[in-house]
Structures are given as C-alpha cells and as structure tokens.
Amino acid sequence: MREEVEVLIIGAGISGLAIAYSLQKRGVKDILILDESYIGAGSTGRCATGIRASFTSKEHVVLMKHSIDLWKKYAAGELGRAGLYYDQSGYVWVATRDESAEFFEKLAKLHNSLGVNTKIIGIDELKELVPPMKVDGVAGAMFDPTAGKSYPFDTIFAFLKLVKGRGAEVVTRVKVTKILTSSGKVTGVEVKGGKIIKAPTVVVAAGSGSRELLGSVGAKLPIENIPRHALITEPYKEAFKPLVIDWDTPGVPYIVQSKEGGFFMGRDVEEKPELPLTSQRIDFMPKAVKPLTKFFPWLRNIRVLRYWVGYYVTTPDHHPVYGPVKEVEGLYIAAGYSGHGYMMGPITGELLAEWILNGKPHIPEAERLTLNRFEKGALIKELAVVG
C-alpha cells in the first residue's frame, strides 16, 4: 500500500468509487481508496437499486436529474462495457385515498415545472404498466418514466475495474481510525494498527462510518444510521418492469423485480438508530409483504429467499452532506444520503471532483448541501409536504 498519496478516499461504496472515477477523468492519477470491509459491504450492496428524479425538494430533483443523465451516459460508454447499466423502467406510485391522489397531481405539477415528466395515469395505464396487479381500491396513480433501476454490484465492479485500470489503488479490509491534521490542514490518516498514510486531500465517503471519522477532527456530522430492512423472493419470469410504491400504507412499502427475477420488497418499520446490522427482525418479513398482497395476491404463493439489513445514513433534512469541511483544509465529505445515495452516485462523483479541483461545483443547488448548513440553520426545505 502507498504511504503517501495525492488524494485518499475513505470508503469503496458507490460514492468513493464514483469520486475516484470523476477525479481521474480530470487528470488526477495518484488516488488511494481504503475500505474497512469488502467492496460493496456498506449500504451500496444492500440497497433497493432504485433511481429517480421525482422528489419533493428542488435540490433533490435537480441533482437526481443530472445523475440520471450521467447514468445513461455511463451505461452507454466504457462503464457500460464493464457491466454498468440503467434500466429505465419507471416508478409507479399508487394511492388508495382520494387526498393522496390529489397530492399526486400537485407533485406531478411540481416535477413538471422542474423538467421531470412525471404524470398522472388512469387505471387502464396502470394495468398496462403492471399487468399482474389487482387494482381494486386504487384511488389514483402516478408514473415517472425517467426513473429506473440498476444492480449495485454490476455498477461498483464496473467502476472498480476502470478506476483500478487507470492506476488508483483500492485496498480492502483496512480501517481508517483517525484523520490527521496540522495547523488546520489535513495531513493524512491513521489506520488500524497505527500505520500512517500521508495525503494533502482526504475524502470521507464512508457511509455509516463517516460521523466517527469527522469526529476525529472535531467536526460534527449530524447523521443517524437507521437500520432499514429488505427481502428478496425466489426468481420468477418477468412480471412487471417498474418499481411500485404503495403510498398510503404507513412505512410506504415498495416492490420491484430484480434482473434475475426475484421480487425485492422493502418497507420502513420503526427502528432505533445505530442498531447493529446483525440484529435481525424476522417480523419485518410479513410486515413488508402483507400490505403488498392486497395488490399482488399471488405473492402469497411465492417464497422468500433472503432478508437483510442496511443503514439509511440519515441527516436532519434528509439531504446529503457534500463538499469541504471548513474546519480542516483539504478535507471533504460525501455522506448522509438518507436512503438515496445509490442513485446519486454518478453526480456525487462529479460534484466532489469539482469541489476538490475547482473549489466549487457547477450546479448551484449542490452548494446548499455543505456541512455548515446545519450550523447556519439553513436546512433544505421540501417544496411539497408529504402526507
């Protein structure tokens, strides 16, 4: 492992790898990525694979739109040849209450005004998009045709291959214990075992480990690591393409069919932050599946294959923390995606590379997402309040 490097990135999830990729495109060669575990061990390998721009804040909509453009561009280029793909099969929201159906109309208008062509769909169109769905009780539905899905391990192994091919070193099973500074500047990191690696630029893209790392230089990152559960069934022939969200059931259950054919389901159940990922909740399985059986009664006859837990690394305003950590020159952060960091991967890479090399990103909305927004009380506002 190198002992001195120009840019050191902590975390080999989608964020760390995409940042390395974007830095390399801009000519940075000397990069070291460290991960305490295996590639994809963090949230990236545990996520629901969903990608969309249909959000409720301007910052999210704008950044996700840029990210989707990059997903498509990447899938069509060298990353695509290495296995990354973007299956633009859409998201469908289903409401069972009239108020929610009205809310969808408001939301679609908001999306349209920001250039995302979400639209209200009727029952016929819903049946066409999701043929095996029972539509009794559906009060309204909304469709985002630009949304889609992509398998995280295809994505990160594609990034890994290219990033390594261009000379970055990626070392797994090395935990960073401390970020080192001297007179207000970052000088490197210390890893478990005491070894020191010198670097004038350090990027924290360490997901649920990010708060502790910033704590080692006295910076406060207000994130909570909230366990989120997911399960997948045995594979079946393709039944429907979009991800379907049951909007009016508490915890908003969702279902999407994976590229292998398994049905992936998730739902937010009440959880204590910071619980270890090994703390299983078997009750999650029926809780996630039950509400979905009202739309998909045939789910009762299929079998659950695996269940697992991952963290939503969550900030108070549910938006990520990007950019320089102002207390320490040369230190950058990209974490706290609150459950949407996989889709943001490509734009995260671009934004951080621009911050590191040019001092600012090319998208003004991103500048509002720096760490000091919490101190200033300038939290990101939702344009449409959900509910």
Added chain:
Amino acid sequence: MGEEVRKHPIIICRCRDVTLDDVLKAIDEGCEDLECIKRRLGLGMGPCQGRTCIPLVIGIMARRLGKKPDELLIPKPRAPVTPIPVSLLLKSVDVKVEGEGGDENA
C-alpha cells in the same frame, strides 16, 4: 476426463448456473474473498444459500490465491435459512403495524 465431458461447462453453483470458468475469471479479475465473488456472480445466493457451491468455491479460491479458507470471509447465511412461502410468513406473526410514519424513500 474424456473429450465429451470437457466440452461441457463445469457447473459450480447449480442454483444460479455459475461455471468453473466464471469463478476462475472473477478470481483473476480481482475477487479475493467469498463476499466479493458471491456478489459478483450471484453464486451462493440461490435457494440453497450456497450449501452446495460455497464449499467448492472455498477450495478453488484457497488453491488459486494461496490463502487459508478462514482468510476468505465466508458469508453468513441469511434468514430465512430455507425459502419460505409468503402465505406461511403471514400466519407466523401478528402483522398489524400502526402509525409507523415513513418518509418517501426507496
């Protein structure tokens, strides 16, 4: 092995149709432990959760990489240990969930 046998791929993971060639290629492309190769090839993620293929892969990887089996990060089986029908799950637990606020995620 006779010609006839060698013409056919050697299946390592029969749940997910992963061949010996796939495994060797993934190792040569940089997968150094089972956690990696599992995600890369989907091997071990079938209905038997790797009970058939993981022991085979441990041997192949250990030989190819000159590592001891316990250096290969052997994946933990995940619940449910055997695939269970949803209908059974729904009977198993009282599944009423009240007032759990979720935000719009996924």
